[in-house]
Amino acid sequence: MADPKGFLTTARENATHRPVFLRIKDWREVYEESSTAEFTGQAGQKQAGRCMDCGIPFCHQGCPLGNLIPEWNTLVWREDWQRASERLHATNNFPEFTGTLCPAPCESACVLGINDDPVSIKRVEVSIVDKAWAEGWITPHVPTALTGKKVAVVGSGPAGLAAAQQLTRAGHTVVVYERADAPGGLLRYGIPEFKMEKARLDRRLDQMRAEGTEFRTGVDVGVDITAEQLRAEYDAVVLAGGATAWRDLPVPGRELAGVHQAMEYLPPANKVAAGELDRSPIHAEGKHVVVIGGGDTGADCVGTAHRQGAASVTQLEIMAKPPLARADANPWPTYPMLYRVTSAHEEGGERVYSVSTTEFVGDAGGNVRALRLAEVELVDGRFTPVAGSTREIPADLVTLAMGFVGPEKGALLADLGVDLDERGNVARGRDFQTNVDGVFSAGDMGRGQSLIVWAIAEGRSAAAGVDAYLTQRAVLPRPIEPTDRPLV
Numbered sequence: 237m238a239d240p241k242g243f244l245t246t247a248r249e250n251a252t253h254r255p256v257f258l259r260i261k262d263w264r265e266v267y268e269e270s271s272t273a274e275f276t277g278q279a280g281q282k283q284a285g286r287c288m289d290c291g292i293p294f295c296h297q298g299c300p301l302g303n304l305i306p307e308w309n310t311l312v313w314r315e316d317w318q319r320a321s322e323r324l325h326a327t328n329n330f331p332e333f334t335g336t337l338c339p340a341p342c343e344s345a346c347v348l349g350i351n352d353d354p355v356s357i358k359r360v361e362v363s364i365v366d367k368a369w370a371e372g373w374i375t376p377h378v379p380t381a382l383t384g385k386k387v388a389v390v391g392s393g394p395a396g397l398a399a400a401q402q403l404t405r406a407g408h409t410v411v412v413y414e415r416a417d418a419p420g421g422l423l424r425y426g427i428p429e430f431k432m433e434k435a436r437l438d439r440r441l442d443q444m445r446a447e448g449t450e451f452r453t454g455v456d457v458g459v460d461i462t463a464e465q466l467r468a469e470y471d472a473v474v475l476a477g478g479a480t481a482w483r484d485l486p487v488p489g490r491e492l493a494g495v496h497q498a499m500e501y502l503p504p505a506n507k508v509a510a511g512e513l514d515r516s517p518i519h520a521e522g523k524h525v526v527v528i529g530g531g532d533t534g535a536d537c538v539g540t541a542h543r544q545g546a547a548s549v550t551q552l553e554i555m556a557k558p559p560l561a562r563a564d565a566n567p568w569p570t571y572p573m574l575y576r577v578t579s580a581h582e583e584g585g586e587r588v589y590s591v592s593t594t595e596f597v598g599d600a601g602g603n604v605r606a607l608r609l610a611e612v613e614l615v616d617g618r619f620t621p622v623a624g625s626t627r628e629i630p631a632d633l634v635t636l637a638m639g640f641v642g643p644e645k646g647a648l649l650a651d652l653g654v655d656l657d658e659r660g661n662v663a664r665g666r667d668f669q670t671n672v673d674g675v676f677s678a679g680d681m682g683r684g685q686s687l688i689v690w691a692i693a694e695g696r697s698a699a700a701g702v703d704a705y706l707t708q709r710a711v712l713p714r715p716i717e718p719t720d721r722p723l724v
């Protein structure tokens with residue numbers, strides 16, 4: 237156990253955010269550097285000391301990766317950060333991705349959270365990995381022997397990267413194909429720099445290259461290389477192309493200039509932040525920005541619009557405003573559906589709940605100038621407009637952040653002949669293999685739109701399936717089943 241009295245004597249703390257007026261002038265992560273540095277020393281040790289090392293660690297259940305949280309908390313409390321890093325990496329290939337981006341379902345399941353603030357598990361996680369990189373403890377794990385088997389991974393998001401790293405380390409020859417300019421999936425071109433700096437991603441990609449994983453970018457598999465060629469060249473294929481088909485809003489005026497999908501708006505902004513582009517072709521400067529959708533993607537649009545100098549930012553959500561405390565029907569240790577204020581929301585803007593967009597209104601030049609909305613209420617399980625509640629708000633730039641409907645149904649899936657499930661995702665069995673022999677699927681492509689932590693767990697589990705298929709051994713860890721779902 238860590239500090240036997242830690243949970244009684246120490247309050248929960250997290251790293252502090254930089255002042256809003258400063259941080260919206262740049263794209264860097266929102267945290268105060270001096271504060272994050274403190275957590276790689278005594279401040280982190282004290283937070284880890286709050287862990288009670290419960291007989292049944294519910295945090296393990298909360299974390300899809302099954303991270304060994306009490307173990308690394310105890311090691312941090314004992315100032316054995318290097319072993320803490322080893323235990324952390326035993327279950328998570330990329331703790332800096334989850335340590336910065338995960339909504340931390342482990343903390344919702346922390347036993348201390350029943351009657352006190354839960355342990356700052358996510359902060360301890362990122363502090364361990366930050367210290368490990370700084371101390372040079374994270375090095376390439378080059379396989380000692382090669383199996384002679386070749387594996388293609390299609391897609392380089394967290395699922396593809398986790399699968400590729402596991403398979404390379406198991407001795408297979410792995411090539412990751414990515415149609416974008418650079419690897420990373422949504423970690424690079426979806427999620428903005430202020431949530432996770434791309435240097436964290438690039439450092440991992442360097443580690444993977446040093447281990448032997450090969451990356452081929454700018455290759456649209458199914459178009460630039462056919463499914464047939466892929467099957468002929470590789471012994472196994474992992475499909476990790478994400479759930480990139482976005483949900484649209486087919487209301488009058490959708491065709492107006494200035495109405496864009498979030499994933500049309502965010503990638504060029506991320507390229508500007510990375511120095512790959514001077515100015516985004518879709519820019520919020522001086523504009524009234526309306527973001528439709530209240531989730532992570534919407535929050536990323538809000539933070540991006542603030543940094544581009546928007547005149548105003550309004551975020552619309554069709555659901556009612558969530559409660560401030562757990563509802564009776566949403567008890568511990570389930571993931572709490574609560575009102576959350578992300579770092580992007582701290583930076584300003586207005587959030588409007590229980591509204592639905594009925595029309596985009598244009599000017600004479602065909603540009604959007606306003607958005608017409610109606611308040612809605614749930615009647616017999618359907619959102620129904622409230623009579624007389626329609627109003628207009630100014631809107632020169634609208635981003636649609638309403639989620640994704642599944643993988644793109646392009647040439648790749650059709651030519652491979654993989655079956656889809658009833659939700660339109662790639663169907664797979666317990667070993668993550670599709671109906672096509674030797675073709676596996678991991679991440680959002682099989683699960684539907686989800687989270688980084690699930691994508692990494694999927695990548696690790698699919699790698700175990702591939703390794704068993706290629707070698708008839710069962711040595712790689714398989715943290716989840718394809719059907720596992722969050723504790724809700």
Ligand SMILES: Cc1cc2nc3c(=O)[nH]c(=O)nc-3n(C[C@H](O)[C@H](O)[C@H](O)COP(=O)(O)OP(=O)(O)OC[C@H]3O[C@@H](n4cnc5c(N)ncnc54)[C@H](O)[C@@H]3O)c2cc1C
Pocket residue numbers: 337338339390391392393394395396397413414415416420421422423426427431455456457458476477478479480502532533536648678679680681685686687688689691
């Ligand atoms: C804007 C945004 C913000 C988010 N923020 C968070 C967050 O804060 N925390 C969190 O946990 N989750 C977040 N998510 C969700 C998370 O990013 C995804 O669940 C996760 O990235 C899924 O990983 P993946 O590897 O399955 O797919 P992706 O990350 O989508 O990667 C798939 C990759 O496959 C490539 N690809 C597809 N088809 C082909 C092809 N035919 N040939 C070659 N390449 C191909 C794509 O270009 C893409 O790079 C966010 C999602 C979005 C959109």
Ligand code: SF4
Pocket residue numbers: 298299300301303305334335338339340341342343357358361689
């Ligand atoms: S990966 Fe997410 S759920 Fe797991 S320990 Fe880290 S923050 Fe918690």
